[in-house]
Amino acid sequence: MEGLKYQVDLLNAMNEKLAREGKMLRLICETSNSAFLYYNYEEQQLRTIANWDHFFDFTVTDMHDLGRLYDCVEEKYVIPLKEVLFIDEQKLKSQTIEVKLKERRLCIEVEVNVVYDTMDNPTDKVIRFKDVTKFNSQNDELTYMAYYDMLTGLYNRNYFVRLLGEYIRRAEEENETVAVMFMDFDDFRRINDGMGIISGDELVQMFGQFLSDLIGDNVIISHFNSDIFCIGIYSPCGARSVETIYRTIRERLKKPFKLSEGQEIFLTISVGVAEYPEAAAKTLELINCAEIVMFKAKNMGKDKILYFDGTILDDFLKKIKIENKLKDAVFEQNFTMYYQPQFHTTDKVLRGVEALIRWRDDNGKMISPAVFIPIAEKNGAIVPIGTWVIEESLRAFAGWKRKYHYPMIMSLNVSAIQYRQPDFIEKVLRLMEKYDIAPSEIELEITESILIDDFTDITEKLVTLRDIGIKISLDDFGTGYSSLAYLKGLPIDTLKIDKSFIDTVITDENTRIITESIIYMVKKLGFETIAEGVETEEQYRYLNEIDCDNIQGYFLGKPMPSDKIENLLADMTA
Secondary structure, three states: OHHHHHHHHHHHHHHHHHHHHHHHHHHHHHOOOEEEEEEEOOOOEEEEEEOHHHHOOOOOOOHHHHHHHHHHEOHHHHHHHHHHHOHHHHOOOEEEEEEEEOOOOOEEEEEEEEEEOOOOOEEEEEEEEEEOHHHHHHHHHHHHHHHEOOOOOOEOHHHHHHHHHHHHHHHHHHOOOEEEEEEEEOOHHHHHHHHOHHHHHHHHHHHHHHHHOOOEOOEEEEEEEOOEEEEEEEOOOHHHOHHHHHHHHHHHHOOOEEOOOOOEEOOOEEEEEEEEOOOOOOHHHHHHHHHHHHHHHHHOOOOOEEEOOHHHHHHHHHHHHHHHHHHHHHHHOOOEEEEEEEEEOOOOOEEEEEEEEEEEOOOOOEEOHHHHHHHHHHHOOHHHHHHHHHHHHHHHHHHHHHHHOOOOEEEEEOOHHHHHOOOHHHHHHHHHHHOOOOHHHEEEEEEHHHHHHOHHHHHHHHHHHHHHOOEEEEEEEOOOOOOHHHHOOOOOOEEEEOHHHHHHOOOOHHHHHHHHHHHHHHHHOOOEEEEEOOOOHHHHHHHHHOOOOEEEOOOOOOOEOHHHHHHHHHHHHO
């Protein structure tokens, strides 16, 4: 009896262990987000295990029921599914495929494992159905992010460069050309600043959606960043020629882009074009050439397309060379100051001087301010250069005052970037105090372009300077966005008539009418007038006749170094 009891207890213990293990296996299966089919070849019966209802709304009990699975999957997966379910017929032990269900849009991984006996006869088969929809979705999203721009849906920069490289390799083999169109919105900063970044992004998105319609065989388009787009064209010709694509874009830009909040924005773009192999033989070099040409198009007035040629690249490389030299010149303060006299028209008495910076490079070559000042404004070097100009000019001016005691005005050109510096006014006042210069002896010259980007802020600073007693002069009047109407609202004392008017004032009647009208109205507003670029006796006499207050130009005085100004002052005080 004791032996029998022991056997019963042992069987009970084994049953409890099997029950625990069975429960554990069920829990594992149910938490695995998978469903299983188990088939025993000897019994020829199927059993469903775990999450079968997650995938299918029917049950299976034998192999004939597997046919219902084929009706659930998309048609292209039917044959692969049949093959994997019956891999035992191919004497395979395991195989895995992915299929998609028709109605539920699930992506399922189907894995089959078969167990064979020593005679290679199948004994057991397990079919696992695993939901991989979320994983695939995440993978698809990562793939999308790797290749596409999230804002526009176009190719991102990295993938575009890769595809363009394939174009170039193919063109080398087939003796073909590849064109790159590098395009940028004109004045996009005004849109962002005036309407906000969200509106700016919406405009970029809308333009990108329009460009997506131009994608086709051998045409790829990318949103590089901000408002920059790039088009790559293999063997540009016919419908995919640069001219045709640009014409299509121009037609679209004739109409405004209507934003979600109702604003309508007209857009213009500048486009640079470079072709392989003429411009460059490598991918990034080709893109860079197109970008260089695009910047040239902007400098030529924007809203246009420009094609690469060797001179554009040469000019660009010269600018890079100048920029590198300029950095050293700023560090070493390797500049000199010249001063051009200004005279009262009626008696040719010295009114004052305009300070003009000069730069001679290491090779002794004089580099025009018209060349290096724009470069300095772009790379930020204009701030230390401008500070040096102000201090050097005031230092020289203070020396002339102590020596000659001649009442005169020092005119200083100031960049818009300098005006934008938070400490600009304090810096000017500190230097004036350092060299004992009265505010009435200083005249700051501004150009109309300074007012375009930040009219309110700069005007407020000009008011502050003028309240202190510093004179404000509007330079190059008539060359930009001149409007006599807005002059009454500007805190200015002096208006300088641009040289382009003086050059033809004797020979062209229209120029004379305009010049006389400007002087008459400006004097009525209470401003002092200075005519720039006076080079002949005839020009001088005419300006005197029409009551222009002052003249400046080669006729009475070229720009000269400080010691020549001292000679001039010595003559004036003799």
